[in-house]
Amino acid sequence: MFVSSENSSPALKDFTLVMPAVAVGNVGQLAVDLIVSTLNMSRVGYFHTDCLIPMAGNNPYATCKEDADELHTAAEVYTAAELKLAVLQIRAPIVQTKSKRFRQQLLSWIKASGFSRTVVLSSSHAYQRDDQQLQGSPLRYLATPSLLKGSGDALKQLGWREMEKVTAFPGVADASSEPRLYIPGGGITKGLYTDSCADDLPLAVLLLFCSEGDNIPDAFALVNHLNDWLHLLHHQSHEPSGKWKIPTSWSLLFGSGIPPALF
């Protein structure tokens, strides 16, 4: 459930919500980190739930010594009021038996807050792509009918590729098996999408095919892709990292320092 960190609950009505799905390579979570850190968003509350494995740490977006000593939890909500943007960051895996409950909690919070649209940043196993998915860009999108009503034209102009439906046995003609939506390694992505379709919620999924490893380049690809649509950051830079600010918590990705006696 959502718990405000201020004395009054924040106004989130008509905001755009961007949230990650805990998925392969944590790409969605890394992309969200870039958004929060670059736009200097402020924390407005926590998503306090028994469905996430507990974790805590000091400020992951610390810029100086003064703001480093500040507790942050497993799931938190940030806002940038001038952009009408809210972000939910999830920093821990979901307890395996509770993923359905977590999805329900998320959707009821999304409904209660009155977000104008929700964008889920996600990823899927690159090695499970079928032949048609192997070609071209690794980025895909999915949009619920309710979102297409408002943003359908904008999505069409961007020329993005929709996530293909795949058959259960590729290459085998079987009239009885319908092509289906399949997002291996995507965690709650598919569940969130199908539930939102059923509940007529405006929700889009942006996903990237990738593998586990150093997923920082994947995060930049996904966040730049999102930026083409939402224009969170106006930049003309051709560098892949653009003007995104890497948070301090991304340091030491490959472990501690090396013993100096080694050289």
Next chain:
Amino acid sequence: MATFFGEVLSVYSRAVEEDDDDIEEDEEDEQIRRELEEKREVQLQWGPEISQSLSSGNKLQCSEFIIGVGHNASSFLSAYVLASAGWAAVGRATAWNERSRAVTGQSGEDSACVFHRHKDTPSVLICTVTGHIAEDQQFQWTQKVLDSLQQRQLTVTVLADGSVADYKTADYLSGGAAPFLRCLRSGAFSPQPACPPLEQPNILTGLPAAVLNHCQVHRIAAVVYQCYSDVIGPDSVTMETYKPALSKLAKSIQLDTSLKTDVLRKLVRTTEIQSNLYI
């Protein structure tokens, strides 16, 4: 994933199996799942005096709640605080999970957390956790325990065990650095802690994190002192590392500062027998 030196580590993937939900459950599956969930529920058992007071709607009066998580932390509390006269066990919490030993009729000794209270200073409650609380039980444990305490003026202190292998730092840690303390505190905790704060990208997980999250969300003053040790299993040097953390509380619990080396020795003796193989 390959590390800096090129060796390949098997990485635990956070990606959840996507098709979990698609499996159709029949009634029997559901019943098994429900029964398992019931069995995994955290149970709190208070002594007669406290349970009587709790059942009449009162919350446990408490201003200092100290939790020791892990063998070193709880042994430290046993040696320095609980060894003096006047402390009595007033309750216990049990959590059955995959690491509990099969003991028929009663919950395994390992999964027990014991609550202690001093007869002269009943406002201090000490809990020693030596068993394993599973990931899905940590939230529930915290909620059940902290909900039975009154929350005004409450300060929660957690002492937790950790391994230096989990500690990340840009400088190379030389052999003499461990054991050392790092702390993490909730927004409502204002006094100066006894050690440096835990630096990013280090994080806390497990029961200490669950307690801290609960306190942050409910605006309770809380601090976690995590001890990073390079010794596997209980040892007296690691236990003494917690001393500065408790000296902050010395006034309220009348900490016995005289060295209880004999008590510490007794606590570590059982593991020493196995580890003298190479001496």
